[in-house]
Amino acid sequence: MLVAALALLAASAPVLAIDLAIEITPDEPYASDVLKVRVMVGNAGTAPVHDLRLELTYPTGLQTTSFANISDGGVCTGTSCVSGNTLSWDLGTLAAGATRTVHLPPTVASGVSEDTVIQFSLEAFSGATFLNNTSQSVRVRNTPRLAVFIDPAADPLPHGQAQHYAISFANQTTQASTNSELRVSLPADTTLVYASDGGVQVGDEVIWNLEIVQAGQADRRHFSLLPGATWESGELMTIETVQFSGTIDNQAADAIARTATRIESAPDLSFHLSFGPDPARPGTLMVGRLTVANQGLDTASGVTVELPYPRFLNTTSFASISDDGSCSGTSCVTGNIVRWELGNLQPGEGRSVFLPPTTVSSIPNGRPLLVQARTRADNRAAVWHRQTLIFGQDRPLTLEVEADRKPARPGEPLRFELSYGNAGSAAATDTALVFPVPAGTTVIDFSAGGSVQGDALVWETGLLQAGQTGRHWVRVEVDPVLADGELIRIDQARFSGQLDFISRTAWGRTQVRVEQEPALEVALNPGMLPIRPGSVVPIEVSVTNRSGETLDGLRLEMPYPAAFGTTSFANITDDGVCSGTSCLGGNVLAWDLGSLPAGQGRSVAFQGVVGSGLASGRLPTLNVRAIAQGQGDAWSRRTLLTDSQDRLSVAVVAGQDPVASGNDVEYRLSFGNPSQVATTDA
Structure with missing residues (x-):
């Protein structure tokens, strides 16, 4: 859940415009869920803000959070954060047009009852001068329900560029949802560039008619927005409402999600994460890979990567985490922050870190694996990326995407292989494989049966028997103009089909760093x-x-x-x-x-x-x-x-x-x- 506030402070000149937002995921948590709380501040004014301090009231309904799991030196009164404390961040100077995000992963207390409201209140100060405030709350829901999550592709979003979003939704109940819809409210002065799967714009909303969403079913939709000329660097572009609604057992049901994007000049660091397989399954090994590259003109020093360790993963020992990544304590558990200290990256240089956690053995259908991470460096804007995977015991379709080399050279061919399968007990019908051609590449050729449909390659793979697998490939040329450190991203490859009259989809993603x-x-x-x-x-x-x-x-x-x-x-x-x-x-x-x-x-x-x-x-x-x-x-x-x-x-x-x-x-x-x-x- 997210709310934003904007304060304009004007004397004669200069103007301070302090934008605040609190983003909380999930919007309707269960007891014992781990919240992903991001606190964003932007300076859309014409002058820097000095001695910037954020103060967040630590609410009731949460377990104690240690300082080791709070970013950017955030501290409470006392030795950890408990109900009623004030959590403070002293952030120094925020330049005009700049933004900053801090974060923490508190856990909802195990005994919190249905419909309990957990409220976060935030104030911003410049020294002793009050600048702005905002608040946001989430409501605890302990019964299975509909769920929806939204992931922006870029954070921050370079000024003047389009933002791409992925919406993941699931029916966590034991009954079908009928008359199902997905709705997204569009921010003012934005243009809808693209909506997948028949999404249409009606007024200031994008609407998908989902009809029937079966019990345990999960899927994903995508759309892109272009901010208009009124959006300035330092502002926070918010999607106020993403609503997944339907009728279950003759009762109306819905779920809400929100998100915000910092608008800023293009960052020097590029960053991408991928966890797979997707969809996720209980009791399986995941491989998480996080790639950071320096696209700036000088050395990036003090490069770090931070990953709040998600719920539904078993404990991971430091010995299994690359590049000396570690958490507070002797291993990584839910609620910790995994940190990698990578030192210096030269211009054009990149690095990937990884960890191979295992998902816990028992996870209810439709619950999310929420993965978000950031990278930052000395005197550089932090860059975020996130991914939502939906768990299910029955996720029969599978998809993996791989590139034949990482990194790739500008002007040279790069081959992607798409492997797909049906791990179910029944045949899958009407299957199709979709590979969106990534930006920064041009298609050279591809395997038999594929066709170009818009910006994607599509193979109509038809009937796929139980246990059957297959593979297709595409060869692209990396644009010669791509600079060292840029990332070729695959985020929306998918393999879909019908099993027992239920639509099923598997997703594939990868990233390739460019290096001359x-x-x-x-x-x-x-x-x-x-x-x-x-x-x-x-x-x-x-x-x-x-x-x-x-x-x-x-x-x-x-x-x-x-x-x-x-x-x-x-x-x-x-x-x-x-x-x-x-x-x-x-x-x-x-x-x-x-x-x-x-x-x-x-x-x-x-x-x-x-x-x-x-x-x-x-x-x-x-x-x-x-x-x-x-x-x-x-x-x-x-x-x-x-x-x-x-x-x-x-x-x-x-x-x-x-x-x-x-x-x-x-x-x-x-x-x-x-x-x-x-x-x-x-």
């Missing part, structure tokens, strides 16, 4: 596809030094996939190890390889045994990062198609590895039919 001369290149090679329960899968990882000098401190890191059972170190080459005495899902498998001369490469390998519980149609992924001292990192990702029915198999082996430039390479392809029936038209 990446020093490292890394590749993953699974020795067999598809994989099957009980099969032994050899995995090779190759890394190459493409720079003109020796690279020191070379390290490979791979979140160990949960699809494989425990692997002993004896099955890992080159002294690769995990924390503990063997590797299992949620660990990080690491190789410390020392120095790598210019132009040379190195390969390591391990063997994994596929677990017996892996269902056909699921899409486990392999992710590996290569990093060396003083260099940006490189990534590779491969999706493992699954097939428990042991049908066809194929393997390819290079005759020479490595091979000298200009020499021929001979490849040997082995294929077979291990099933009990003949294959035709092979």
Whole structure:
């Protein structure tokens, strides 16, 4: 929930225009939910505000919050924040046209009853001078209901650019919602650029007619807005109402969400996060990747990344978090803030950090995994990104999107693979795969059956049997004008279809950093596809030094996939190890390889045994990062198609590895039919 306030303070000149907003997610929490509270302040005036202080009344209905989990040095009277305290942030000077966001992740107390209102009150001061105030509240709801969430793509939004939004909605009840609608109120002086899935503008609203939303069903819609000329840097553009409504058991039901975007000059830092798979499922391994890059003209110092650790994730040890990321305490739990201190980023340099948490085993249908994070640096505007994933026990369709190289070079081809599957027990009909062509690229070619529809490629994949998987690809050219540090973003790829007359959708996202001369290149090679329960899968990882000098401190890191059972170190080459005495899902498998001369490469390998519980149609992924001292990192990702029915198999082996430039390479392809029936038209 969000509310904004604007105060204009004028003497003769200059003018101070202090904009405030409180954003609280979720809007209607359950008892024991973790709230994502963001407090935003903007200076839309013509003069800086000095000695800026924000004071937030810590409300009743919340558990105690320690200072370690409050951003930007926020403190309360006492040793932690409890009901009735004043939480203060001393923020120094806020320049004209600038904004600032602080945050905290308080937890709703476990005994809070239905319809309890939790109210946050905020005041802003310049020294002892009062500037503005606002307040916002949320209402506790402990019974299953409709739910809706909205995620802006850019925060801050560069002045004059369009904002893209994703709306996630779910029916958390046990009955269908009929006459269902999704409505978004548009801010003044904005133009609707795009609305997905038949959304139409009616007056100052965008409306989607959803008709029937079945019990446990979740989906997503997208739209884009362009702010008009009256919007100034330092203002906060708010979406006051996102409403998901319907009729359940002859009773009206609805859910509300709100959000705000800081309007500011283009930030020097670019930032993107991706957690998957999406939709989320209980008891599964997630891989979260957060990428920051410096698009400025000088060194960014003191670069940090902060991730409030979401609810519904199991405890994660520091040993499984990359780049010395840590929380207060000895591990990361719900309500903590994961922090990475990354030091300096040179102009055009980027870095990705990661963690591989596991979702808890029991989560009610339709509950959200709310992921939001920020990056900041000394004397740089902070940049936020967030993602909402909806949980469900029955999420049969699957989708993974991967790029063949990260980072990518301007002017060179970049290939995306889209792997999809049906992990359900029934066939999926009318399936379709949609890949929005990312900004900053031009399509070169794509796999058979695809067609260009507007700004997207679409494959009508039709009937997909239970357990069946498939793959399509698209090759694009990275625009030659893209600068080092820019990000190519895939946020809206989707695979949809009908199962038992219910619409189902899976989503895929990834990001690729642009770099003119990446020093490292890394590749993953699974020795067999598809994989099957009980099969032994050899995995090779190759890394190459493409720079003109020796690279020191070379390290490979791979979140160990949960699809494989425990692997002993004896099955890992080159002294690769995990924390503990063997590797299992949620660990990080690491190789410390020392120095790598210019132009040379190195390969390591391990063997994994596929677990017996892996269902056909699921899409486990392999992710590996290569990093060396003083260099940006490189990534590779491969999706493992699954097939428990042991049908066809194929393997390819290079005759020479490595091979000298200009020499021929001979490849040997082995294929077979291990099933009990003949294959035709092979």
